[in-house]
Amino acid sequence: MDDVAAIVLAAGRGTRMKSDRAKVMHPVLGQPMLAWPLAMLEDVGVSRLVVVIGSGREEVMERFAAVPGIAFAWQREQRGTGDAAAAGMAELGDFHGTALIVCGDVPLLTAGTVAELVAVHRRREAAVSVLTAVFADPGAYGRVIVGADGGVERIIEARDAAPAELEERRINSGTYCVDADFLRGALARLDCNNAQGEYYLTDIVGIARGNGLPVAWLDVADNDDIKGINNRVQLGEAEAVMAARVRRRHQHAGVTIGAPGESVTIEAGAEIGTDTVIEKGATIAGDSVIGSGVHIGQGAIIRDSRLGDGVKVRPYSVIEDSIVEDGVVIGPFARLRTGTVLRAGARVGNFVETKKAELGPGSKANHLSYIGDAEIGAGVNIGAGTITCNYDGFAKYRTVIEDGVFIGSDTQLVAPVRVGRDALVGAGSTITRDVPENAVAASRSRQTVVDGRGMASRRERRKDG
Ligand code: UD1
Numbered sequence: 001m002d003d004v005a006a007i008v009l010a011a012g013r014g015t016r017m018k019s020d021r022a023k024v025m026h027p028v029l030g031q032p033m034l035a036w037p038l039a040m041l042e043d044v045g046v047s048r049l050v051v052v053i054g055s056g057r058e059e060v061m062e063r064f065a066a067v068p069g070i071a072f073a074w075q076r077e078q079r080g081t082g083d084a085a086a087a088g089m090a091e092l093g094d095f096h097g098t099a100l101i102v103c104g105d106v107p108l109l110t111a112g113t114v115a116e117l118v119a120v121h122r123r124r125e126a127a128v129s130v131l132t133a134v135f136a137d138p139g140a141y142g143r144v145i146v147g148a149d150g151g152v153e154r155i156i157e158a159r160d161a162a163p164a165e166l167e168e169r170r171i172n173s174g175t176y177c178v179d180a181d182f183l184r185g186a187l188a189r190l191d192c193n194n195a196q197g198e199y200y201l202t203d204i205v206g207i208a209r210g211n212g213l214p215v216a217w218l219d220v221a222d223n224d225d226i227k228g229i230n231n232r233v234q235l236g237e238a239e240a241v242m243a244a245r246v247r248r249r250h251q252h253a254g255v256t257i258g259a260p261g262e263s264v265t266i267e268a269g270a271e272i273g274t275d276t277v278i279e280k281g282a283t284i285a286g287d288s289v290i291g292s293g294v295h296i297g298q299g300a301i302i303r304d305s306r307l308g309d310g311v312k313v314r315p316y317s318v319i320e321d322s323i324v325e326d327g328v329v330i331g332p333f334a335r336l337r338t339g340t341v342l343r344a345g346a347r348v349g350n351f352v353e354t355k356k357a358e359l360g361p362g363s364k365a366n367h368l369s370y371i372g373d374a375e376i377g378a379g380v381n382i383g384a385g386t387i388t389c390n391y392d393g394f395a396k397y398r399t400v401i402e403d404g405v406f407i408g409s410d411t412q413l414v415a416p417v418r419v420g421r422d423a424l425v426g427a428g429s430t431i432t433r434d435v436p437e438n439a440v441a442a443s444r445s446r447q448t449v450v451d452g453r454g455m456a457s458r459r460e461r462r463k464d465g
Pocket residue numbers: 009010011012013052054075077078079080081082083084103104105140141142143155156157171172173174199200201202228230
């Protein structure tokens with residue numbers, strides 16, 4: 001949007017969060033609270049973006065430094081929203097367009113709502129336009145007093161309000177469009193004669209009216225949009241609303257979510273193909289990309305991973321930083337750690353842990369194994385209980401298993417080691433040296449047999465004694 005500069009107020013201490021962290025860094029659905037208004041403003045397409053920071057500013061700057069076009073304004077002392085807006089305006093220099101002011105603690109605000117506010121502001125040729133809502137129980141929100149002419153007369157904070165004013169149910173969302181030139185002058189005139197001893201941005205409304213300038217307002221269509229987060233109860237509520245929105249978006253795009261839907265968490269960065277089914281209690285986190293026709297079982301956790309089409313993730317499997325190709329079957333109770341690559345049709349069964357390991361097409365490790373720092377070819381069978389011994393207490397070493405190999409159950413592969421194509425390793429072996437192509441390797445001790453000394457004879461002896 002041409003000529004609209006956004007100022008995001010995010011310097012507040014967030015006292016009511018009872019936290020050592022800056023309020024805007026608390027996560028909402030896997031992203032710091034502040035990430036949400038910033039993403040929203042990117043959708044709106046503002047021409048400039050200033051974030052006012054104070055408490056915990058190093059952490060905030062570091063996390064958001066890479067946002068395109070972002071500038072930070074440092075509010076050294078948190079003296080109220082009016083003072084914060086002034087810090088933001090100082091960063092904008094002699095900008096003459098429309099200042100869009102939003103709060104960093106209102107993560108549910110949508111680009112559509114903000115665009116509508118800008119449209120109202122322009123249509124009414126207002127000096128200030130306030131995004132408002134009507135709440136049955138307006139609680140601690142600032143009350144919006146609308147005058148006889150239909151414009152906003154003033155905004156009064158709950159703590160400063162007289163009982164009659166507290167009855168007012170239209171509230172201030174903390175989102176405004178303001179003519180930048182008017183704002184500059186009005187901010188210079190604010191005082192802090194109020195219950196909190198702070199410079200209230202909301203007082204610019206009274207100043208505009210005093211100058212005979214129009215102040216417009218717009219009630220949000222969805223009250224959830226403007227829910228501010230001041231404590232952890234509100235944090236939890238906002239996250240629930242956000243999670244429901246993300247789920248709904250995927251449902252409309254062809255993803256089935258098992259009941260109860262609230263138990264399924266899908267973070268905003270995830271992409272999911274059609275006809276994928278996600279069962280209760282599952283989580284898809286980070287920048288995961290899930291294909292079509294995938295089945296994600298109950299309680300599975302998938303983070304920052306790519307799953308191809310038709311993959312089956314059985315219940316309670318955990319997959320992180322991994323690549324899983326089409327038709328792979330995982331779990332139940334499998335753990336794929338960072339750097340796992342499962343090629344098409346591979347299988348990793350229950351109580352199998354993998355790390356920095358590639359399993360070639362159609363290869364299987366179906367039970368109770370650890371496969372780390374390993375490269376496994378196509379059509380390999382890894383028997384139950386196989387362990388790659390990749391660590392000697394100092395460094396990690398690789399295990400290479402070529403195509404078509406059969407590894408018998410309960411084998412230890414002491415890396416670095418290579419098992420050649422089509423080789424067979426006998427069950428119970430400890431493999432410390434490379435196995436040539438098509439060879440048989442076994443390292444277990446030879447079996448002894450003593451006839452007639454089994455359990456039956458032992459029971460006999462016990463009875464006699
Ligand atoms: C503010 C509004 C209130 C509105 C509510 C909506 C004022 C005086 N009141 O109250 O009318 O109903 O938002 O959620 O504006 N901040 C700074 N520096 C400061 C103080 C605050 O950057 O010195 C930032 C905070 O980080 C926060 C935002 O401004 O993101 C709002 O501040 P907060 O203290 O939460 O104001 P509310 O009491 O919620």
